[in-house]
Amino acid sequence: MIRAVIIDDEKNNIENIVHLLKKHELPVTVVGTATNADDGVSLITASHPDLLFLDIQMPDKNGFEVLKAVPHYQFEVVFVTAFDNYGIQAVKFSAIDYLLKPIDPEELKASVSKVGAKLMQKKANLQLENLMEFIKDKDAKKEHKLALSSTKEIRFVHTGDIIRCESSNAYTQFFLSDGTNIMVSKPIFEYEELLSSYDFIRCHQSHLVNIKFIKSLLKEDSGYLLMDDNTRIPISRNKKENVIKRLHTIKK
Template sequence: MISAVIIDDEKNNIDNIVGLLQKLELVITIVGTATNAEDAIQLIVTTKPDLLFLDIQMPNKNGFELLKALPHYQFEVVFVTAFDQYGIQAVKFSAIDYLLKPVNPEELVAAVRKVEIKLSRKKENLQLENLMELIRDKDAKKEHKLALASTKEIRFVNTSDIIRCESSNAYTEFFLVDGKNIMVSRPIFEYEELLADYDFIRCHQSHLVNKKFIKSLLKEDGGYLLIEDNVRIPISRNKKENVLNALNNIKK
């Protein structure tokens, strides 16, 4: 899902875009709207959207001046304007797209599709960079990062910062040392292989645990691993011998 902010000094124009996005059932979540540049800047910094629908002509600061005022940005821009004197050709070269008011539904769909493709390529490039880093530094295991792609972002996480993984059908949830969780749409068995060299134990069909966060082995009810966050992770019968062997080989 693409997160988007709509910036336009006329609320009816904002409502029009929102209505079209809903009617067309596009993969867009509107995380905020603003009717002036000052509010928009704060909104962008706070929400970190993937996309801006940005009006060019606004009082005090126009759309271009708004962009100049931002310290940095990694979002895509679709300019929305009722005017052509700002150099539409220049806008076409530098923005993902532009829309003339009143917004045409077909042109809106085309603009969103372009954004989807560009964001997808960005994710692929980030994943490729991470892969090349792994290849270059294959012996420095503790420095390796895992690319976890959620619906909003790709987060690169140190393997040493992952406490455990838990499967839910075809999804895997990662529990991190900073208290945050990340859900990714990949099955846990893929991560079992990836994390095998980083002291992770597959103790159950639904659980993969980082050995360094294990506090103790509880023998009750078939066996549990007690994790440092006091969560009890079950040990399945067919995994018990492998778990015991792995625990006996914990690096000091």
């Protein structure tokens, strides 16, 4: 059984998670609950849980501050929030699971299943460590690492080492400056949102590129971007104006 702690400032939210876990007979035992950050930190330290259901937005301290107060991350975290935009960029950047309130039972089942698989591997929670580095140095964008989850591993890649991303149906292939590439089972639009503030530009429905790796703009047809790795990336007609504007306003 997975030993879990729930931290949420609203008791009814805690009761709902407990109810759903029992109703759907998920392999989780709740060993403790807390309704504020300080009690939550004490509970984590005392109970050494496998899993933490953690509310992001709480009145005294938020969920990230709870994690800052914990010295070691020997547990998995599933964030719980009522707001899609509250802290979610940081969570997505590190490929950590989150649930939106009200909690969908199927999404809860999927999260518990993934946690169980990770615990079987008995590895350090590098995703959580990456999240806390992101929170700590949120203004040092060049230092941020993006968690890319493939079928074999979760690889942490500096945003500055990504040349481009290419869509393949519901998958996205990342092409890196060291010549390797990684296939991830998420659509490209999710990464467009995450990388928009890191000088990436969506030039085509199937392509997202790092501006610093653009060598030149070719004016054939509706236009192409010639990248430093000599690949030619098409520009959609409806995106051409925005691409040219971005190239003129951002220095490589």
